Amino acid sequence: MTPSPVALRGVTYAYGTGDLARPVLRDVDLTVAPGEVVLLTGPSGSGKTTLLTLIGALRALQQGSATVLGQQLAGASERERTALRRRIGFIFQQHNLLGFLTARQNVAMALELDPATTERGRLARAGEMLAAVGLADKCESRPDQLSGGQRQRVAVARALAGQPGLILADEPTAALDRQSGGDVVRLLRDLARRRGVPILMVTHDPRILDIADRIIAMEDGRILPANEADAVQAH
Numbered sequence: 001m002t003p004s005p006v007a008l009r010g011v012t013y014a015y016g017t018g019d020l021a022r023p024v025l026r027d028v029d030l031t032v033a034p035g036e037v038v039l040l041t042g043p044s045g046s047g048k049t050t051l052l053t054l055i056g057a058l059r060a061l062q063q064g065s066a067t068v069l070g071q072q073l074a075g076a077s078e079r080e081r082t083a084l085r086r087r088i089g090f091i092f093q094q095h096n097l098l099g100f101l102t103a104r105q106n107v108a109m110a111l112e113l114d115p116a117t118t119e120r121g122r123l124a125r126a127g128e129m130l131a132a133v134g135l136a137d138k139c140e141s142r143p144d145q146l147s148g149g150q151r152q153r154v155a156v157a158r159a160l161a162g163q164p165g166l167i168l169a170d171e172p173t174a175a176l177d178r179q180s181g182g183d184v185v186r187l188l189r190d191l192a193r194r195r196g197v198p199i200l201m202v203t204h205d206p207r208i209l210d211i212a213d214r215i216i217a218m219e220d221g222r223i224l225p226a227n228e229a230d231a232v233q234a235h
């Protein structure tokens with residue numbers, strides 16, 4: 001059986017220490033199946049982004065167990081977390097592209113960590129990824145010459161370029177209008193699905209819930225049971 005790319009058990013997390021410690025995640029269990037597209041919804045402050053950053057090894061786990069792409073994060077060293085981060089494609093609310101680089105250079109940067117690649121090879125691969133997101137004619141454009149939707153498509157190309165084992169996305173449509181937001185996440189879903197890459201996406205956006213294989217609702221640091229989550233979705 002293929003192991004789950006994400007398996008969390010009893011994850012509890014607090015910001016602050018001592019008397020100021022405030023748990024923002026409480027006993028969270030979560031499993032993502034190979035190739036699955038999972039959306040994480042819930043009110044502001046319910047802990048979604050914190051959960052995503054723990055899974056992405058951007059913060060150290062405090063309590064519980066989390067296996068991500070085969071790496072156990074409980075007790076993982078900074079080096080192990082860095083190595084894991086390189087196997088994950090991140091997409092944020094803001095595209096986080098570098099303004100002085102072209103779209104092609106921004107995507108190629110994601111490949112620089114692979115010592116087996118040459119600059120020429122990286123730029124060629126970046127061009128292929130940009131073509132896959134429909135931006136073959138924008139390779140040499142800088143971010144300020146692109147629309148918001150196009151910039152986010154460059155971010156999708158960058159996230160997928162390094163052939164990640166997992167995509168983590170935090171409100172990728174928040175800065176986009178309805179049409180381009182929907183287009184970007186559908187494109188992401190289709191490209192990831194073709195490559196068998198699972199996606200875990202935090203979103204407030206009710207317009208994109210239909211892309212999911214599964215929707216998980218959080219409230220006050222906990223994952224709601226599926227029947228309660230359905231009731232939340234119905235509102």
Ligand SMILES: Nc1ncnc2c1ncn2[C@@H]1O[C@H](COP(=O)(O)OP(=O)(O)OP(=O)(O)O)[C@@H](O)[C@H]1O
Nearest residue numbers: 015016024042043044045046047048049050051204
């Ligand atoms: N670095 C931090 N230090 C202290 N508290 C924090 C920090 N980051 C987040 N919090 C608090 O932790 C709680 C959970 O935040 P988190 O960003 O995970 O929620 P969220 O569900 O993603 O919210 P939103 O939908 O508004 O992004 C909130 O009460 C927030 O204020």
